Amino acid sequence: KQEVTQIPAALSVPEGENLVLNCSFTDSAIYNLQWFRQDPGKGLTSLLLIQSSQREQTSGRLNASLDKSSGRSTLYIAASQPGDSATYLCAAAGGGATNKLIFGTGTLLAVQP
Amino acid sequence: SAVISQKPSRDICQRGTSLTIQCQVDSQVTMMFWYRQQPGQSLTLIATANQGSEATYESGFVIDKFPISRPNLTFSTLTVSNMSPEDSSIYLCSVGGRAGGPYEQYFGPGTRLTVT
DSSP, X not given: OOOEEEEOSEEEEETTOOEEEEEEESOOOOSEEEEEEEOTTSOEEEEEEEEXXXXXXXXXXXXXXXXXXXXXXXXXXXXXOGGGOEEEEEEEEOOTTTOOEEEOOOEEEEEEO | OOOEEEEOSEEEEOTTOOEEEEEEESSOOSEEEEEEEOTTOOEEEEEEEETTXXXXXXXXXXXXXXXXXXXXXXXXXXXXXXXXXXXXXXXEEEEEOOTTSOOOOEEOOOEEEEEO
């Protein structure tokens, strides 16, 4: 059974700092891994999708990497801004006909101005 | 990407009643998913709803409690039946599986349900 864990659970950094969020999964047979952002009381915004055959994806100040063999993914945020404050979730897709997502526990990020 | 809307955005309901949540997508999609996010928790998949077939429920979720309809490729409903305070959660629908796509999932804004 796939289990997804994220560390740290919460992180507070000053504006401008570069930071890394970590995601671990127990079953390396994933189809893809997706990073989301969730603002308080809101739905999820898709940030990056990494296919199982890829090593990394980049979008603006965000870079996500994937290492299937070690069961890890990282989300790198460069030059953090107060607007980046949110909960960040990673989710592993098991593939097959259903493409179910198993979500991690989330990292609550606060960027202090 | 897909634009997804949900109705209602929030509701306060009495225990023992039922609430139907609607999910509308701006394009045809193969798969729709319903998730629950309990207070302070991450998301848990309730069921997968494909058009033209019965919904597939995850362990711990049953059709009598969470009946789902999927009448066409752009719409689905989730009903939370015989509600109790433990059903207080955010309910989110998502879509994925566009033909030829990478199975990236997109989420609606969620429905915040409070059961008193």
